[in-house]
Amino acid sequence: MDSDGRYEQRVVWAAVGTGIGPLLLAATKEGLVNVVFHATDEVRDKALERLASRLGSEPVEDPGSPLLAEAIRQFDAYFAGERHSFELPLDWSLISGFNREVLRELATTVPFGTVVGYGDLAGRVGQPGAAQAVGMAMGANPLPVVVPCHRVVESGGGIGGFGGGLETKRRLLALEGVLPEPLF
Numbered sequence: 001m002d003s004d005g006r007y008e009q010r011v012v013w014a015a016v017g018t019g020i021g022p023l024l025l026a027a028t029k030e031g032l033v034n035v036v037f038h039a040t041d042e043v044r045d046k047a048l049e050r051l052a053s054r055l056g057s058e059p060v061e062d063p064g065s066p067l068l069a070e071a072i073r074q075f076d077a078y079f080a081g082e083r084h085s086f087e088l089p090l091d092w093s094l095i096s097g098f099n100r101e102v103l104r105e106l107a108t109t110v111p112f113g114t115v116v117g118y119g120d121l122a123g124r125v126g127q128p129g130a131a132q133a134v135g136m137a138m139g140a141n142p143l144p145v146v147v148p149c150h151r152v153v154e155s156g157g158g159i160g161g162f163g164g165g166l167e168t169k170r171r172l173l174a175l176e177g178v179l180p181e182p183l184f
Helices: 039-055 066-079 099-110 118-124 131-139 166-175
Strands: 012-016 025-030 030-036
Touching: 012 030, 025 039, 025 066, 030 066, 039 099, 099 118, 099 131, 118 131
Parallel strands: none
Antiparallel strands: 012 025, 025 030
């Protein structure tokens, strides 16, 4: 317990090199809690400050932690083209309400190599007019790649937005065979 009588939550993190640049992975005893794109020193430090504030515990770098070891192994296999889905416990504590409902629906019903429209996903959660709200939920996704917000596209065929940047979204969709690999 901390000095206020609350149970502290252990948060561990590691930076992982991938085909789309460095990712920060953070986990609690509940599971993977955060994935952060472009984890340069500055981005990483801001993300760790935000996690400490939200979870009430200072994250500790521990790439060998059992809480992270399997996540790191699965990310390596995914980016090597050897894994099409993640089988990890997830800690959903950074997201709630409509956003959590939409992200859970996405995670369970939109498999590798497929895409869904913002409006279609809104309809799946019983809110057919909420395409824009689905877009906001994708932008708030604390677990990108594992909860595959890169698979959500515009109904008219556009790629849509992406918190990790459009080039990252294109590369993830190319990795999954939805888009062709860039020529250079």
